[in-house]
Amino acid sequence: MSQADLVVRRAALAQAPQDYVDLFVAKGRVLGVFPSGSQAAPEGAKVVEAEGLLLLPSLTDVHVHLREPGQEWKETIATGLAAAAKGGFGSVMCMANTDPVNDQAPITETMLDKAARSHPRGPRLYPVGALTMGLEGKILAPMEELKTAGCKAFSNDGRPVSDSELFRRALEYASDLGVPVIDHCEDPWLAPATGINEGVVSARLGLRGNPDISEAIQAARDCLLAEYLNVPVHLAHISSKRSVDVIRAAKAKGAPVTAETCPHYLILTEEACEGYNTNAKVNPPLRTGEDRQALLAALEDGTIDALATDHAPHAAHEKETPFDEAPNGISGLETALSVTWELAARGELSVEALIRAWCQRPAEIFGLPLNRFQPGDPADFILFDPNARWKVTPQALLSKGKNTPLLGRELTGVVKALYVAGKHVS
Amino acid sequence: MTWPHKDLLDVTQLSRADALEILRAAKSFQEINSRPVKKVPILKGKSVILFFAEPSTRTKTSFDVAGKRLSADTFSLAKSGSSLVKGESLKDTVLTLQAMKPDGIVMRHNMSGAAQFIAERLDCAVINAGDGWHAHPTQALLDAFTLTERWGGLEGKTVLILGDVAHSRVARSNVHLLRLLGANVRLCGPRTLMPHAVKSWNVPVFNDLDEAVRGVDAVMCLRLQLERQQAGLLPDVREYSRRYCMNMPRLAKAAKNCVVLHPGPINRGWEIASDMADAPESLILDQVSSGVDVRMALLHLYLTRKERKE
Ligand SMILES: [Zn+2]
Numbered sequence: 001m002s003q004a005d006l007v008v009r010r011a012a013l014a015q016a017p018q019d020y021v022d023l024f025v026a027k028g029r030v031l032g033v034f035p036s037g038s039q040a041a042p043e044g045a046k047v048v049e050a051e052g053l054l055l056l057p058s059l060t061d062v063h064v065h066l067r068e069p070g071q072e073w074k075e076t077i078a079t080g081l082a083a084a085a086k087g088g089f090g091s092v093m094c095m096a097n098t099d100p101v102n103d104q105a106p107i108t109e110t111m112l113d114k115a116a117r118s119h120p121r122g123p124r125l126y127p128v129g130a131l132t133m134g135l136e137g138k139i140l141a142p143m144e145e146l147k148t149a150g151c152k153a154f155s156n157d158g159r160p161v162s163d164s165e166l167f168r169r170a171l172e173y174a175s176d177l178g179v180p181v182i183d184h185c186e187d188p189w190l191a192p193a194t195g196i197n198e199g200v201v202s203a204r205l206g207l208r209g210n211p212d213i214s215e216a217i218q219a220a221r222d223c224l225l226a227e228y229l230n231v232p233v234h235l236a237h238i239s240s241k242r243s244v245d246v247i248r249a250a251k252a253k254g255a256p257v258t259a260e261t262c263p264h265y266l267i268l269t270e271e272a273c274e275g276y277n278t279n280a281k282v283n284p285p286l287r288t289g290e291d292r293q294a295l296l297a298a299l300e301d302g303t304i305d306a307l308a309t310d311h312a313p314h315a316a317h318e319k320e321t322p323f324d325e326a327p328n329g330i331s332g333l334e335t336a337l338s339v340t341w342e343l344a345a346r347g348e349l350s351v352e353a354l355i356r357a358w359c360q361r362p363a364e365i366f367g368l369p370l371n372r373f374q375p376g377d378p379a380d381f382i383l384f385d386p387n388a389r390w391k392v393t394p395q396a397l398l399s400k401g402k403n404t405p406l407l408g409r410e411l412t413g414v415v416k417a418l419y420v421a422g423k424h425v426s
Numbered sequence: 427m428t429w430p431h432k433d434l435l436d437v438t439q440l441s442r443a444d445a446l447e448i449l450r451a452a453k454s455f456q457e458i459n460s461r462p463v464k465k466v467p468i469l470k471g472k473s474v475i476l477f478f479a480e481p482s483t484r485t486k487t488s489f490d491v492a493g494k495r496l497s498a499d500t501f502s503l504a505k506s507g508s509s510l511v512k513g514e515s516l517k518d519t520v521l522t523l524q525a526m527k528p529d530g531i532v533m534r535h536n537m538s539g540a541a542q543f544i545a546e547r548l549d550c551a552v553i554n555a556g557d558g559w560h561a562h563p564t565q566a567l568l569d570a571f572t573l574t575e576r577w578g579g580l581e582g583k584t585v586l587i588l589g590d591v592a593h594s595r596v597a598r599s600n601v602h603l604l605r606l607l608g609a610n611v612r613l614c615g616p617r618t619l620m621p622h623a624v625k626s627w628n629v630p631v632f633n634d635l636d637e638a639v640r641g642v643d644a645v646m647c648l649r650l651q652l653e654r655q656q657a658g659l660l661p662d663v664r665e666y667s668r669r670y671c672m673n674m675p676r677l678a679k680a681a682k683n684c685v686v687l688h689p690g691p692i693n694r695g696w697e698i699a700s701d702m703a704d705a706p707e708s709l710i711l712d713q714v715s716s717g718v719d720v721r722m723a724l725l726h727l728y729l730t731r732k733e734r735k736e
Contacts (some may be wrong), residue, residue: 203621206538206560208600211622276539320517324535324558 002026006422007041011371013048014351022134023055025379028421033373054382054418057371058360063236063308069384070099075313077111077398079150083333088342088415089123090380091368096130097158103130103141105149112150115284122420126152129182131170135159147179153298155182162188168225177274179321180366181224181236183236185366190214195281195328197270199288205322208287212240217245223250226257234365237261237310243293248303258365260306261295263339264330272405278319278326279403305361309336313401331401338411341386367372379422388414429731434550434724435543436561445606451723452571469498472529472729476501480536484690485555489532492721516540520547530729551728559593565689566599568720570607571735572713573644577684581608586638589648589670590619590699596689597648601627614638615670618659635670639680647672647688647697653718663696673699677707685709
């Protein structure tokens, strides 16, 4: 057994925070977790005093938009990964709707190269390849080439595939390669991406709303296809109770479906759009209190497997327009853990469900590094102060995207340190 | 009274007392509009920009006449052909307007919330002359004024709003204002032209006009946009007019002395039968006159607000 080169002392595990532990790491992997003080740190090992901070596996975000190449004024891989690190993410998957679209190996390779150069210690970046060329929904993208270049999943995110035949063939083709497909569920005929729920608020503000059935109908299609083909489908950023009901029924029948939701659907409702607040304009839109409750329950019982931020940075001037003109999206990497931890602190979500959804399930679904603090696991972890408070201001965010409806809010919970493969990142 | 509002974005900002004050003021300007010389120096030296990013002859002319009768200098800015708005963001347009240091801006825009957007960024008064599907407060006020002139007050009266409610800023503002002033409101139209969440408005909704019109004291027709047909919301105009055209036989089912309104411009035979539009029960031209009275009242209240406070 190799000798520890890093020892984190007096940390608290989320499951039993009263008992302090020491984490021993060797060559980027976990050696073991022991009662604090029970093992002496070997000579020469770096010793980090955690002083009672929570020790958690680093988070995995399977759905972010980093905007590079093509829209570097919104975000770059460097700024996006800095924001990810600040938020406690050890791994992030970036969507293919860049410009040009990530539909060929050189784009994937460029992304990985930019990540390696700006963040050699991590967070780990895993590009998602386009499902169809140019995300146009007409011709399948060269998935084997993209997989070989480093893509961990395929998705048409941002441009939902409404052609069911094409989507079926894409699932079949991707399954040959053993790479999961992520679908952005939205029937674009039923509602263009208007960024506000069809409901009380849209009716009053005089805005065209997006009905929850636009998501649920496509989610139902995907569940049926997954069952019919016996091929896994991962449903992105689920926002509504109706979709949850569809997914729960499909899972009960054994369909290989997994799903994610985002922190903003758990903490906000359509009311956040009052006053034409473009920072609350997101696709799918923020829904109702009933939807929010259903999503919390679905996370708790595992119907929804994972949390993801759908981090979608935009420049301030792009959001400073009338509601209809503003692009959809919320910048979410840095506020994600704080707001979901607050849900746990309030008893709306268990800590177990939170760790399962932020760490365990996303890694399992996409075959990414997973740290359960077992010997041999990658030493990807964070030290988290669940009581520290911070204010969401443009200056406080490392992302170029300051577009969050949480601006001005005081949040609880700060990531004090992130380690990826035993190396201190931030 | 000191006028408490910087901008008029929506009737929802107004208290009942505010609305009644506007109607009272409109009444005094109506008197001026019946004089041989229809000009008073109330707003002499004030400048008002009429910024119509969406074409509208009627509302713009009405504001122009109102401003000139109060001796304000009015300047028009249209979207089409103006370099100011060519691909420029609304924010930059606002900054440009601000630099011209107007006392007031009257704005029409095709996007809901546009009036609020510019009001939040400008020091001068902003009067919303219609934003997207959201609000048309001056139209609602002139409708209320027209009906008040006819009835003496709105208390206990029943008004039917007929047609494309979903896409109508006139409907949204009128539902609120008419109820604020004590009227009962009903809606009628095909379900495709009602907001999905219309229940949350707490007003009776009908899809059968012959039923809806029973016992009402006024019918307010909305303008039908042809593109609703292209958007798949309607079969065709003929079918629409069969079901929802306000005409004399239907008027006979309403309360005695029922009146008919239309914000204009009218499509004769679509929303309103031609003979109905010209009948004595039609208040369409009264609405146009009221428009000038009400807009004079509004320009007066909003543009002299600061001086009155001091
Ligand atoms: Zn998406």
